[in-house]
Amino acid sequence: MSFRNIELFCEVAECRSFSKAADRQGVSQSTVSQAVAHLEKQLGIELIDRSHRPLALTVVGQHYFDGCRELLRGFERLDTEVRQLAGCVAGRLRVAAIYSVGLLQMDSYVHYFEQAYPDVDLRVEYVHPDQVYDRVRSDSAEIGLVSFPEETSEFAAIPWQEQRVALIVHPEHPLAKRVADGYDSVPVEAIQGEDFVNFTSELKVRNQLDRWLREAGVSPNVVHEFDNVEQVRRAVEDGVGVALLPEATVTRSVETGTLVSLKLENVEWFRPLGVIHKRFRKLSNAADRFVELLHEDLNLLRDTRQSFREGRAGNRDRKQNAST
Numbered sequence: 001m002s003f004r005n006i007e008l009f010c011e012v013a014e015c016r017s018f019s020k021a022a023d024r025q026g027v028s029q030s031t032v033s034q035a036v037a038h039l040e041k042q043l044g045i046e047l048i049d050r051s052h053r054p055l056a057l058t059v060v061g062q063h064y065f066d067g068c069r070e071l072l073r074g075f076e077r078l079d080t081e082v083r084q085l086a087g088c089v090a091g092r093l094r095v096a097a098i099y100s101v102g103l104l105q106m107d108s109y110v111h112y113f114e115q116a117y118p119d120v121d122l123r124v125e126y127v128h129p130d131q132v133y134d135r136v137r138s139d140s141a142e143i144g145l146v147s148f149p150e151e152t153s154e155f156a157a158i159p160w161q162e163q164r165v166a167l168i169v170h171p172e173h174p175l176a177k178r179v180a181d182g183y184d185s186v187p188v189e190a191i192q193g194e195d196f197v198n199f200t201s202e203l204k205v206r207n208q209l210d211r212w213l214r215e216a217g218v219s220p221n222v223v224h225e226f227d228n229v230e231q232v233r234r235a236v237e238d239g240v241g242v243a244l245l246p247e248a249t250v251t252r253s254v255e256t257g258t259l260v261s262l263k264l265e266n267v268e269w270f271r272p273l274g275v276i277h278k279r280f281r282k283l284s285n286a287a288d289r290f291v292e293l294l295h296e297d298l299n300l301l302r303d304t305r306q307s308f309r310e311g312r313a314g315n316r317d318r319k320q321n322a323s324t
């Protein structure tokens with residue numbers, strides 16, 4: 001029985017989709033379909049009920065999936081332990097992250113990590129905050145990137161970033177004129193009575209924003225609530241209202257002129273980002289290196305990479321000149 005077929009079947013079972021499983025595994029949909037069909041033929045049973053959308057596991061299929069998932073996790077743990085003993089930085093590394101960690105920033109970290117450790121199969125999945133904890137809890141991800149990380153009996157947290165929270169407005173909003181007048185900040189009282197785009201109440205960031213506003217004695221007029229930064233940002237770009245967002249999450253929009261970011265006077269509000277992992281699970285070498293990289297300055301990494309490229313180019317030029 002093919003170990004790879006079992007792996008692909010488990011991916012289908014988790015995604016409830018052949019196409020999504022194929023995307024996550026980097027193979028064609030037909031490859032995934034054939035793998036599952038081959039397993040079903042070998043076992044002589046139907047594992048997946050294809051009449052449902054999304055796909056559903058049969059009763060036997062669910063039992064088989066539970067067992068195969070434990071088998072795969074056991075193999076991954078063994079593989080990691082052996083590599084740890086050998087001091088290798090290789091194997092699989094799965095990271096779950098909230099959407100607002102900054103896709104462009106994270107793409108850069110992933111790029112540098114893959115160059116430094118080509119033997120690591122790294123995958124970053126962006127999900128809802130609650131799902132980050134679920135992914136780590138179920139071992140679907142070894143580490144998670146979240147805002148307002150919590151230390152619990154189950155999870156340990158490693159501080160990562162402190163992102164300044166700013167007032168984000170549409171370029172035609174009256175407060176945006178302060179930038180044209182040479183000011184880049186506003187009193188926090190300026191939010192009073194403004195139409196405000198907020199996060200939904202179940203999110204930790206919403207609870208913290210409410211606490212900050214209450215302590216500042218400010219009451220904006222909440223007109224919309226969303227469960228992620230992207231939708232809040234788009235609502236402000238549409239002129240629906242103003243919002244309080246980490247500056248790092250709107251950098252591109254500010255650069256392109258679709259939003260204006262204003263610092264808040266007399267308050268110091270920051271959104272903490274952190275790395276969570278199972279408290280009693282030792283991080284793999286790959287996870288250790290990834291966490292270390294997250295704490296590096298991206299600008300310094302880019303400068304180092306640029307210097308390396310220029311050095312290589314200079315060496316080539318010198319060799320060419322010497323040969324002529």
